[in-house]
Amino acid sequence: MSFVTDAVLADPAQAEAVLDLGAAPRGFRGRIRGLRAFASGGLPAEELERRLLELGFVEGAEVELLHQGLFGRDPIAIRVDSATIALRRREAAAVLVEPAP
Amino acid sequence: MNEMSAGLRDLRIALVGNPNCGKTALFNTLTGSRQRVANYPGVTVERKEGGFLTPAGRRVRILDLPGTYSLRARSPDEVVTRDVVLGQQAGVEPPELLVCVADATNLRLALRLVLELKRAGRPMLVALNMFDIARHREIEVDAGRLSAELGLPVVTTVAVRRGGTAALLEAIDAQASPEPGTAVWEAPDAAGLRALQREADRILAAVVRVPDRRDAVTRRLDAVLLHPVAGLVILLVVLFLMFQAVFAWAQPAMDLIDGGFQALGAAVGALLPEEGAAGLLRSFLQDGLIAGVGSVLVFLPQILVLFLFILLLEDFGYMARAAFLMDRIMGGAGLHGRAFIPLLSSFACAIPGIMSTRVIDSRRDRLATILVAPLMTCSARIPVYTLIIGAFVPDRPVGEGAWSWVGLQGLVMFGLYAAGILSALGMSFVFKRLLWRGQPTEPFMLELPDYKLPRLRNLALGLWQRAKAFLRRAGTIILSMMVVIWFLSSVPRPPEGADRPAIEYSLAYGIGQAVEPLLRPIGFNWQIGVALIPGMAAREVAVASLGTVYAVQDAEEDAAQLGQALAGKWSLATALAFLAWYVFAPQCVATLSVIRRETGGRRWMWFSFAYMLTLAYLAAFATFQAARALGAG
Ligand SMILES: Nc1nc2c(ncn2[C@@H]2O[C@H](COP(=O)(O)OP(=O)(O)O)[C@@H](O)[C@H]2O)c(=O)[nH]1
Numbered sequence: 001m002s003f004v005t006d007a008v009l010a011d012p013a014q015a016e017a018v019l020d021l022g023a024a025p026r027g028f029r030g031r032i033r034g035l036r037a038f039a040s041g042g043l044p045a046e047e048l049e050r051r052l053l054e055l056g057f058v059e060g061a062e063v064e065l066l067h068q069g070l071f072g073r074d075p076i077a078i079r080v081d082s083a084t085i086a087l088r089r090r091e092a093a094a095v096l097v098e099p100a101p
Numbered sequence: 102m103n104e105m106s107a108g109l110r111d112l113r114i115a116l117v118g119n120p121n122c123g124k125t126a127l128f129n130t131l132t133g134s135r136q137r138v139a140n141y142p143g144v145t146v147e148r149k150e151g152g153f154l155t156p157a158g159r160r161v162r163i164l165d166l167p168g169t170y171s172l173r174a175r176s177p178d179e180v181v182t183r184d185v186v187l188g189q190q191a192g193v194e195p196p197e198l199l200v201c202v203a204d205a206t207n208l209r210l211a212l213r214l215v216l217e218l219k220r221a222g223r224p225m226l227v228a229l230n231m232f233d234i235a236r237h238r239e240i241e242v243d244a245g246r247l248s249a250e251l252g253l254p255v256v257t258t259v260a261v262r263r264g265g266t267a268a269l270l271e272a273i274d275a276q277a278s279p280e281p282g283t284a285v286w287e288a289p290d291a292a293g294l295r296a297l298q299r300e301a302d303r304i305l306a307a308v309v310r311v312p313d314r315r316d317a318v319t320r321r322l323d324a325v326l327l328h329p330v331a332g333l334v335i336l337l338v339v340l341f342l343m344f345q346a347v348f349a350w351a352q353p354a355m356d357l358i359d360g361g362f363q364a365l366g367a368a369v370g371a372l373l374p375e376e377g378a379a380g381l382l383r384s385f386l387q388d389g390l391i392a393g394v395g396s397v398l399v400f401l402p403q404i405l406v407l408f409l410f411i412l413l414l415e416d417f418g419y420m421a422r423a424a425f426l427m428d429r430i431m432g433g434a435g436l437h438g439r440a441f442i443p444l445l446s447s448f449a450c451a452i453p454g455i456m457s458t459r460v461i462d463s464r465r466d467r468l469a470t471i472l473v474a475p476l477m478t479c480s481a482r483i484p485v486y487t488l489i490i491g492a493f494v495p496d497r498p499v500g501e502g503a504w505s506w507v508g509l510q511g512l513v514m515f516g517l518y519a520a521g522i523l524s525a526l527g528m529s530f531v532f533k534r535l536l537w538r539g540q541p542t543e544p545f546m547l548e549l550p551d552y553k554l555p556r557l558r559n560l561a562l563g564l565w566q567r568a569k570a571f572l573r574r575a576g577t578i579i580l581s582m583m584v585v586i587w588f589l590s591s592v593p594r595p596p597e598g599a600d601r602p603a604i605e606y607s608l609a610y611g612i613g614q615a616v617e618p619l620l621r622p623i624g625f626n627w628q629i630g631v632a633l634i635p636g637m638a639a640r641e642v643a644v645a646s647l648g649t650v651y652a653v654q655d656a657e658e659d660a661a662q663l664g665q666a667l668a669g670k671w672s673l674a675t676a677l678a679f680l681a682w683y684v685f686a687p688q689c690v691a692t693l694s695v696i697r698r699e700t701g702g703r704r705w706m707w708f709s710f711a712y713m714l715t716l717a718y719l720a721a722f723a724t725f726q727a728a729r730a731l732g733a734g
């Protein structure tokens with residue numbers, strides 16, 4: 001768990017507005033507040049966090065949920081700055097975002 | 102030699118960068134056709150190496166490395182990139198200069214990689230590629246400022262334009278012979294990655310001005326192509342068109358090749374007498390060599406059309422979208438979303454398909470894909486299917502009016518492909534349950550690149566490489582198997598005044614008789630038994646072998662008329678069983694050896710051989726018995 005996330009979640013006023021990207025609807029726009037990685041798909045939490053970071057999911061980055069699949073609205077395509085990344089909602093849940101005003 | 106080039110040593114460089122940043126395009130433009138594709142020792146990661154001369158006369162050897170987002174290699178592909186970059190790859194001299202290719206329209210992740218590479222202490226320069234697109238989209242990148250921020254030379258390139266590499270060539274010439282030195286690199290942890298990305302973002306803010314963040318064409322296309330429903334429908338249509346094209350477009354070229362070989366065979370036949378030792382030579386040239394090579398080469402057009410589609414879709418940027426659309430469906434079968442691309446390539450040939458599974462990080466997910474990839478209908482089965490369908494399925498439309506454009510033969514072919522796909526999905530589901538007890542698949546994460554207009558030059562080079570690989574195969578394995586099968590079916594020659602067909606005196610007849618009892622329950626005769634044996638080397642040889650066996654058997658019949666001959670000799674039930682057998686047929690030595698190499702042992706090779714053989718037998722058995730029960734015996 002990253003220190004940024006801890007700080008975000010500790011502040012109730014901020015935690016209000018924060019949701020995880022895995023739950024976001026299509027068309028959602030927002031900014032990454034932190035990562036809260038967990039073990040997923042056989043990867044330890046720490047490894048999932050690093051993979052997300054390598055694809056640009058870093059605090060402060062702007063995101064937009066562009067597309068979603070037919071079955072269970074999965075996977076999703078996320079615009080992160082200049083790149084478009086496809087991933088499943090399950091792993092996207094590790095990315096905490098606040099909606100753009 | 103002039104003064105300038107005298108001071109310039111030869112140089113070894115390597116292209117590194119994110120996937121889709123244009124490394125291969127740059128490699129193709131720099132080297133032209135002076136390139137070679139081989140494998141890194143011990144692994145089947147494709148090693149693309151080439152050479153070129155700079156304007157100043159410097160000789161440069163260049164490597165096109167697999168794309169990566171970080172040196173923290175997770176897949177076999179990325180391991181090669183890391184090891185070459187760090188100078189630790191066995192059999193590869195460390196590159197003296199890294200050319201870090203970055204997509205100027207998508208710099209964020211590229212810059213993070215550049216910073217990571219720079220930390221590793223390798224001599225490098227940055228090529229801001231796709232500069233034409235950046236300019237068109239009014240993305241302003243200050244290359245001078247970027248160079249100052251990074252402390253590295255930065256040039257702009259347009260990989261797909263002839264003059265687009267001038268600045269890069271100049272920079273390579275300006276490069277004093279660098280000392281590679283020792284690489285120091287340690288996998289960054291999460292905090293390290295954050296720090297690198299922050300630094301990259303800071304530089305980005307200083308050097309790039311972007312008026313509109315998204316490519317308008319990509320946005321509009323994706324609205325349709327990634328639409329939850331329309332996207333899936335379009336994907337199906339694309340696949341269907343691909344298979345129709347394989348048959349419709351390739352036909353004229355196939356007829357030409359077929360005619361050419363027949364004429365050649367007839368010409369040779371006219372030169373030599375039928376009797377005596379010269380008769381044996383004549384039979385060898387005509388039935389063995391010319392008919393054998395011809396019957397395989399005739400499929401080159403179909404294979405090229407198939408590869409043309411795959412290369413087009415890849416260059417266009419659609420392959421990643423297909424993986425996105427198919428992810429859940431693949432996931433239902435226990436496969437990784439990324440497995441879609443290897444499986445689609447397996448339609449051309451399981452070998453590149455299995456090799457491209459190296460983009461899948463997890464070993465288990467990779468293994469599952471490797472095991473089922475040979476079930477996808479590879480182009481080597483096309484000859485078998487075409488022959489049998491041509492002989493037993495009437496060439497007429499499926500229906501009237503709206504259906505009149507769908508041919509019955511094409512529909513059966515589509516059905517066979519569908520059977521391959523469904524069995525691949527089914528088997529991976531079974532493997533997942535039985536072998537790995539439902540352990541989870543690794544997360545699906547994939548960048549969707551902007552759409553690009555495919556370039557003729559890249560397509561041509563890609564097709565040329567496939568054609569070469571196929572011809573080499575036809576010239577070695579297939580040709581030698583054809584010689585063997587001709588030998589078996591022609592030796593010994595029948596005695597003078599023999600009253601039975603010549604083939605019944607041959608070694609092949611003995612072999613066929615020996616395996617026939619095993620094959621009787623699935624409706625195969627001894628001729629098929631003989632053809633299956635050399636078919637072990639390569640599936641398409643089975644057709645040529647059948648041709649040889651029947652040609653030697655009835656000397657008056659031409660191997661090219663094989664379809665008609667079979668229609669008279671086989672029952673419909675046998676033909677259907679033969680098709681069912683080939684949906685699963687494990688006979689392909691090259692595929693088995695790639696499986697051995699990729700999985701690092703014989704165990705999985707034998708496993709896949711055994712399970713496919715079992716499936717083939719069961720499928721042929723069920724088909725034959727069912728067809729007979731329905732009166733097609
Ligand atoms: N317009 C333009 N297209 C490019 C350029 N470089 C590469 N491309 C295209 O970008 C796509 C991906 O390039 P490729 O070389 O396969 O990327 P790789 O994954 O890094 O090897 C292909 O369709 C190329 O034709 C460029 O400088 N300008």
Ligand SMILES: [Mg+2]
Pocket residue numbers: 124125126
């Ligand atoms: Mg490439």
